[in-house]
Amino acid sequence: MDRIKNVRKAVIPVAGNGTRFLPATKAMPKEMLTIVDRPVVQYAVDEALQAGIEHIVFVTSRNKSAIEDHFDDTPELISSLHRAGKTVQVSELERILPKAGSMSFTRQQAPLGLGHAVWCARDVVGDEPFALLLPDMVCHGARGCMAGLVDLYNDVGGNVVGVEECDPEETSKYGIVGQGATVARGFAVTKMVEKPRPSEAPSNFYLNGRYILQPEIFDILARQERGAGNEIQLTDGMLRLSETQSFHAQPYEGRTFDCGSKQGFIEANVAFALARADIGNLVYDSLRNLVLSHEATVKAA
Numbered sequence: 444m445d446r447i448k449n450v451r452k453a454v455i456p457v458a459g460n461g462t463r464f465l466p467a468t469k470a471m472p473k474e475m476l477t478i479v480d481r482p483v484v485q486y487a488v489d490e491a492l493q494a495g496i497e498h499i500v501f502v503t504s505r506n507k508s509a510i511e512d513h514f515d516d517t518p519e520l521i522s523s524l525h526r527a528g529k530t531v532q533v534s535e536l537e538r539i540l541p542k543a544g545s546m547s548f549t550r551q552q553a554p555l556g557l558g559h560a561v562w563c564a565r566d567v568v569g570d571e572p573f574a575l576l577l578p579d580m581v582c583h584g585a586r587g588c589m590a591g592l593v594d595l596y597n598d599v600g601g602n603v604v605g606v607e608e609c610d611p612e613e614t615s616k617y618g619i620v621g622q623g624a625t626v627a628r629g630f631a632v633t634k635m636v637e638k639p640r641p642s643e644a645p646s647n648f649y650l651n652g653r654y655i656l657q658p659e660i661f662d663i664l665a666r667q668e669r670g671a672g673n674e675i676q677l678t679d680g681m682l683r684l685s686e687t688q689s690f691h692a693q694p695y696e697g698r699t700f701d702c703g704s705k706q707g708f709i710e711a712n713v714a715f716a717l718a719r720a721d722i723g724n725l726v727y728d729s730l731r732n733l734v735l736s737h738e739a740t741v742k743a744a
């Protein structure tokens with residue numbers, strides 16, 4: 444086998460318009476909605492850095508400049524926080540500041556689908572394997588999903604995807620893969636279908652928005668026809684790539700919240716808040732009281 448090339452770059456598509464969260468997203472990118480006190484997009488960036496990624500390529504669109512600003516330096520703010528003795532806030536701002544030159548921003552000019560958004564990153568990624576993280580899908584666990592995918596990739600090479608099990612009735616919300624032989628801490632992918640009806644789904648393992656892909660995907664996406672939802676689908680491109688290259692999947696040990704839906708976004712906020720050392724206990728008490736009083740109201744009605 445050829446030497447396995449390191450995964451150095453990650454693509455994070457942030458071009459979607461967030462219709463499901465209007466009016467919150469009227470003047471603000473959906474990726475800047477907060478989970479506890481960090482924007483959604485920060486979780487994907489932290490997960491990529493934890494996996495050893497050195498450079499992040501954002502695929503943006505119009506009205507997304509707040510994301511670029513979020514990852515810039517803020518010297519005036521940091522000086523005023525220093526003067527006010529707010530050292531905790533200063534260290535968090537310093538922690539999230541990327542190394543100079545380690546982020547690129549490119550635009551998807553029209554909303555033609557995820558496959559097209561990924562294709563828009565081709566020049567910045569170049570001829571090397573890359574990680575892809577869909578920021579709406581927020582991973583919660585002892586370790587980020589991407590770090591596990593990089594481990595599997597370093598064993599098996601080729602292409603690697605993150606998966607989780609969904610309710611078999613909900614396969615039409617996601618890309619679904621077929622499960623083949625067990626390999627290392629994952630399995631060989633036998634099939635990939637975008638948003639199949641339950642009766643047509645090869646399993647209930649859904650693509651959880653974490654991928655390591657070889658650069659040959661770009662040429663395929665350049666020629667990819669529109670698929671489900673009349674969009675250029677990444678899953679269709681991956682299926683084509685799987686005719687000549689291997690695909691392995693790794694079930695994520697933690698849990699992924701679909702923050703593109705209101706329910707998933709609220710669940711993520713609760714899960715991350717409960718896990719926080721500073722506010723976890725307080726949030727637990729408040730939630731318990733809220734649930735108890737809600738149940739009492741429902742019973743009395």
Ligand code: G1P
Nearest residue numbers: 557580617618649650651652678
């Ligand atoms: C995309 C992918 C799908 C994947 C999902 C995860 O769908 O096409 O395969 O399961 O992300 O969120 P979308 O959510 O853009 O419809």
